Amino acid sequence: MTHAAARVLFPAAALLLLACGGADRVTGDRAATLNQVMTISPAVASVSVGQSLQFTAQIPWGGAATWSVLPATGGSFTSGGLFTASTTPGSYRIVAMWNGDVRYTALAQATVLPPPPPAVSRPDLAAASGSQQGSASGQVQNAAVVGEAVVATKSADVNATEQVRHGYDPSGH
């Protein structure tokens, strides 16, 4: 071996040795960053049995995720992240894995609530039916609580947007 060759061989060999065995092995902490890049919104949610809730995966690079609920008795997911609760109340974990690289994972919590008790029907109360018709905008918001005595009145503004107000009218109109 010439002197020139030795000058390059030994640094190269040292570099190779350093690369092969000199550095520390990776720890789980570094790998855990894969689980901090992607998040689910909402992170904690409640939904009544049989109802649906839209979950969204916040992925820095866009794209879709694979959705799962565990245990699977909690409900079902569409590919777009729409969760439909089953009829089994309880606490469930939502898991999303990015389709672009399934190493990226995010977790959320969903609570499936039992159905509300049935409303008591009282003849002396007029329940708001919310059956207003003729909306100029097509959107009528009814904020009444079932069982509450209310009278619905309507008014139309200059923009022809229908508004519905609910309140107690002592005159009976």
Add this chain to the structure above:
Amino acid sequence: MAGLWRTLPLVYLAATALQAAGLPGGGQLGAQAALVFPASPDLRTTADWPGLSLGLHGTWSFAGGHELRPRLDVALFQGRNQTPWGAATPQSLDTRVRSLALGADYLHRLDDRWALGVGVQELRWSVASTNRVTPTPGAATVTVSGTAHWWRLGLGPVLTCRVTPRLEAEVRYAISHYGQENQLANTASCALLWRF
């Protein structure tokens, strides 16, 4: 790995056919095998060592000790398992990394045996993953598998030693990146090159 071994006879047949046809400009065809080591922590999260690399190359020699060596390398690293979330949320992440490198080495002959140069490659990194998450210990598990790919540039020094007229030993270091977060994916390798 099985796929790699299955393709070997095909690669050998193609190489001998090319050699018989004769490379233009007096080039010589050869094949190489290497042990590859992930040399950056980011790559070691998904790849264990040693990996095995196989490939083909051509060598063109010019006046003044200059050589040009186009090459194709396919590397397969040992699989790796991680448990990123630890015991609180059991997760098992199995990964296996492959790379396909197409590039060329420029070498300068220092003497009859030794040559030093630089290699440039375009690398296609592939990470095959199986992600198993058990959000509640002891409960059901979600398992999703998939493979992600990225094209990245690789660059690094090469040192070769001609053992016989047909056999050459090589050490090289390649600086590259991979993954969606463009993490470092440096590799070091020790190879034997056989000239047909």
